[in-house]
Amino acid sequence: MNKLDFIYKRKSIRKFKDQEVPKEDIMKMLDAAIHAPSAHHCQNWYFVVVQDKNIINEIVSVVKTSHEKIAEMAKNEKDKEHFLKLMRYYLNFKDASTTVIVYGGPYKTIEEKILRENNVDEEIITELNDSMPGIQSIGAAVENFLLAASALGYGTCYMTGPNHAKKEIEKIINLDKDGYSLLAMIALGVPEDNTPAQPPRKSLDDVVTFI
Secondary structure: OOOOHHHHOOOEOOOEOOOOOOHHHHHHHHHHHOOOOOHHHOOOEEEEEEOOHHHHHHHHHHHHHHHHHHHHOOOOHHHHHHHHHOHHHHOHHHHOOEEEEEEEOOOOOHHHHHHHHOOOOHHHHHHHHOOOHHHHHHHHHHHHHHHHHHHOOOEEEEEOHHHHHHHHHHHHHOOOOOOOEEEEEEEEEOEOOOOOOOOOOOOHHHHOOOO
16 A cells, blocks of 8 residues: 555545544544644644534525625626536535634744834835745645545545635634634535545646756
């Protein structure tokens, strides 16, 4: 067996069995997540694990409402129809037994502090922050979670689509943690049998340059 199979078998799962994921397994995934690298070792992540179906349904409702409102803003029928077709992908967490809400906290660097104290042009600060290291740290943690779930035999779907209802979801969760905001959601559950194959990847030749 290939030692990297847990990576290659990971795929986004959108159909789940009506079966709970044991807390001890979720804790293993979260432990993997917090062992991800983070910028300046800031560890600016926080996870809310939602298994209460009433709360999940509340989140589904606000995402659906927000989605429909945005669709009505479309300037033409083609864009409206296209966006409405995406709704099922934004709501697939409703069928998972668990939804993990991923928050990110503040990330401040000493270099920004020094530059601001010297009144440098704001364009320089923007260039400094363009790489968004704080957000990259959250992405690394999420990837660790997804791979741990794959290794344990569970299915996940990493989502940022529902973020158009971010404020409404945050009100439902009501996380009392200063400076933290919702960045992503993970649908987690036992995958249905015979789920669609992983979409093809670009070839290494298309995405790699050796110098």
